[in-house]
Amino acid sequence: MLLQDVLKELRKAGIRLTPQRQEVLQALFDGLQGECQPQSAEEILQVVRKRYPGVSPDTVYRTLGTFKKLGLVREVNFRDGCRRFELALQGGHHHHLVCLRCGRSRELPFCPADCLVRVQEYCPDFEIEDHAFTVFGYCPKCREESRDVFRETVEV
Amino acid sequence: MLLQDVLKELRKAGIRLTPQRQEVLQALFDGLQGECQPQSAEEILQVVRKRYPGVSPDTVYRTLGTFKKLGLVREVNFRDGCRRFELALQGGHHHHLVCLRCGRSRELPFCPADCLVRVQEYCPDFEIEDHAFTVFGYCPKCREESRDVFRETVEV
């Protein structure tokens, strides 16, 4: 799905298409490229300001909240002190593997869907809205580096 | 496992047993009772201060960090603006179902262990440390209440 399609959807949903919102959306689409690092509000703000200086953090947060309510954006937590956001386009559902040292993440094409089914059976009257599955640990690069540090320490 | 056993383990691990740490540990054990709501640092601070006034937030955070490194405490995120903590005693591994409205949580006896295995295969060089599986949505009570509000709105 492309930016244009999403804009159409938003219009259909009765969302006013301000330039600010479009820029935030664009930033979210940009974040989809490459290694897919969900972005913090601050990061999105910086991207947006390149094209549209003067946007306020408040607007970014408000817009992300709006998009989240529409199911267009998902929030993820990487335990690095801020919330992160990424587009939740249909068919692209995934989760993350996060390095607790460098903070980089990798997409995981696994989803504990069976657990969700069991949860729904376990609590039939609970209305499930979203779920998080995130794996934390240390990436190969960071493990390598800490091994180096260890060597240096020992050799001294 | 009881408080005494954990204290023994801590001593074995070379952790200095200050009264502050013992109080934080006690607070965490208290949190285990009842409906198991993982506690925020602030909540723990309040509990600790009842017995031991004058503890600083810093100490609570530092202690939680220490316990986390030891694997004694797990951190969970309920999307309510603060980190939450709970004891991670052996055999008691579980996850949570969280209401986005009232913030209350319920324990889930399901763990996406199979996903973790696949993740480990997918990234053999990544050192998995921890994982999060949390289901968000609206609890029966909150759904009921919002239905009431809806009725009132319509009837006016």
Next chain:
DNA sequence: ACGGAATTAGGAATAATTCCTATCTAGGAG
């Protein structure tokens, strides 16, 4: 009991997020 490394209190600093309010504007009605 002593010494020293680890720990703490308290207050300042930081960083993320929200609130407030005067001003602006997208988009529907005419």
Next chain:
DNA sequence: CTCCTAGATAGGAATTATTCCTAATTCCGT
């Protein structure tokens, strides 16, 4: 096209969670 207004924004202040700093204290092995 112009007008109108509900909804959106900027900017700065306020809030809240968390960390940093440092002098003073304390656990615990010897």
